[in-house]
Amino acid sequence: xxxxxxxxxxxxxxxxxxxxxxxxxxxxxxxxxxxxxxxxxxxxxxxxxxxxxxxxxxxxxxxxxxxxxxxxxxxxxxxxxxxxxxxxxxxxxxxxxxxxxxxxxxxxxxxxxxxxxxxxxxxx
Numbered sequence: 001x002x003x004x005x006x007x008x009x010x011x012x013x014x015x016x017x018x019x020x021x022x023x024x025x026x027x028x029x030x031x032x033x034x035x036x037x038x039x040x041x042x043x044x045x046x047x048x049x050x051x052x053x054x055x056x057x058x059x060x061x062x063x064x065x066x067x068x069x070x071x072x073x074x075x076x077x078x079x080x081x082x083x084x085x086x087x088x089x090x091x092x093x094x095x096x097x098x099x100x101x102x103x104x105x106x107x108x109x110x111x112x113x114x115x116x117x118x119x120x121x122x123x124x
Contacts, residue, residue, distance in 0.1 A: 007076075008090065010056045015089065023049055048086040055082035056090060 010016050030041045054060040058079045066075035084091045103109045103117070 008056055010090070015087075016053070019049055019087075020053060048084055051082035051084050052086075052088045055080075055084070055088050 011020075027041065027046070035041070056079045058077060061080040062077045063080070064075060065078050067073060081091055081094070082088050085095055086092075104111075109117070
């Protein structure tokens with residue numbers, strides 16, 4: 001199993017460092033610089049950033065994954081994810097792959113090559 005799971009290090013990414021070090025300044029200056037254009041600062045932004053900064057980091061929680069095969073017994077620690085759909089690239093990718101799986105396995109799409117899919121909801 002060790003060859004299958006590759007531990008990611010979100011704290012080493014540029015996006016993580018950007019959010020960690022520069023987001024407080026952005027938040028402080030938001031209303032003055034962007035409030036007239038984009039509206040007031042929404043508290044949901046803080047929640048998403050906070051979740052992202054904890055995503056994939058062991059000190060914020062993890063699960064121990066162990067192989068059930070008695071001959072193997074290999075194990076590793078899997079850090080919790082934020083399950084966000086806003087800013088976290090890892091969790092966004094996971095949601096995209098799950099949606100793709102549902103489309104294919106749920107007989108929503110036919111088994112033909114698709115280049116691009118657009119799903120819309122029309123309320124008439």
